[in-house]
Amino acid sequence: MILNRKFLKFEIGLDFVLIAVTSPVKVYRICYLINKSLKFNFIKINDLVIDVQKNNSPAAFPLYNYYWEATETDLYFIANKCPEGCLIPEMRNTDYFLLIRNHFSAMDTKALVSSLNNIPEILSAVKIDPKRIKSRENLLF
Numbered sequence: 037m038i039l040n041r042k043f044l045k046f047e048i049g050l051d052f053v054l055i056a057v058t059s060p061v062k063v064y065r066i067c068y069l070i071n072k073s074l075k076f077n078f079i080k081i082n083d084l085v086i087d088v089q090k091n092n093s094p095a096a097f098p099l100y101n102y103y104w105e106a107t108e109t110d111l112y113f114i115a116n117k118c119p120e121g122c123l124i125p126e127m128r129n130t131d132y133f134l135l136i137r138n139h140f141s142a143m144d145t146k147a148l149v150s151s152l153n154n155i156p157e158i159l160s161a162v163k164i165d166p167k168r169i170k171s172r173e174n175l176l177f
Contacts, residue, residue: 053136053145054166054175056127057152058159063098063115066132066157070113073155074148078102078113086174088121095120107144110137114175123174127164134161135175 059066067078083096100113112135116123124130134152136145145163152161166172 051137052166052175053140054164054169055134055136055145055149055152055161056130056164057132057134057161058129059131059157060159061157063100063113063132067100067113069155069157070152074151076102076104076111078111084114084123084177086123088123088125088174092120095123097123107140108138109140111135112137124169124171126170133164133175 057066061069064080067080070076071078078100079102081099081101084099085094085096088095095118097118098115102111102113103109104111112133114123114133114135116127116130116132122128124133134148136148149161149163152158166175169175
């Protein structure tokens, strides 16, 4: 007897833009500098709590949010490092991530990355393809 097998393929929807930011400055200071330079208004919200290592206590990553009303876009500034580990372990050299949800054009993204790179305290800001990150599910909140 031949059984028909059907497989369900599940793919996570990654409908956001991700920018990796490297800076030696503390998270609250870098948000202040971004707010000042780009006329944003990042505010501190509840930390992003994730189990980064099995059999360990959950890790809390500082999280800031800004809702850009003109484009109806949510921007999240997330620290990649905390004492318990890294949010995205394969990108240990990255200090922060800027996660952008909702409509954001490629031209706007390029201009934002350029503006971030113009802030002297930011060493580098680079757009990252979230599909290439192994632990991308940590960015789904």
